[in-house]
Amino acid sequence: MGAVCNVDVEVRPTADGSRWSATVFTPAEVERIMHGWSRTGEALGGRYFWCSDGLIVRDPGVDNMTQVPADLLDDGDFTQVLQRLDDE
Template sequence: MRWDPPQVTNTSTELRPEAGWDGPYYRVRTDGFEASFLPNPDEALDEVCNVDTEVRLPDGSRWSATIFTVAEVSRLMKRWEETGEAAGGRSFWCSDGLIVRDPGIREMVTVITELLASGEFEGAFHHLDDSV
């Protein structure tokens, strides 16, 4: 079943999400989805640059991605140059990875909203088993 997202704007100040902590998860509920982020416990939410995310859509489907900032990908690749991982830092990959420009949960929620509105969400996120 394909979900038809509501009309959205490009300004994150108009999202008006409901958000808060639920155990180790930071959950954001909007009119169009619920996103659960798993940031490091000591990380400021506006500085999150590498986070596992699960999104639930109104049709009950569940989707996942690990969201990275461009700067975080660069940092990891530089570290891997020294450790020899990922072809000596010459490559970066992960299954269901999504790269965003700016850090922070609010920015990531804006990106999710825009991906849903543009129809690109299903290409960026990995569909999970809905029976859980």
């Protein structure tokens, strides 16, 4: 079984109850998805990749894919990178 290359994360950074999300991918996972789309015709035959809360990280694995958002939180950059979730 290979390392995780695509995961959804939710971050709750403060006592204000705000929630932030990202879908974390490795470059290899984006390439794999686009290659599949070239066969199915999605996304103009795999010619582009887009998602509203996408975050590309270099290395696969749950530890790395959760450490990057944690580091963004520590640096204060998470609001620039993650997408705020509105509560219903």
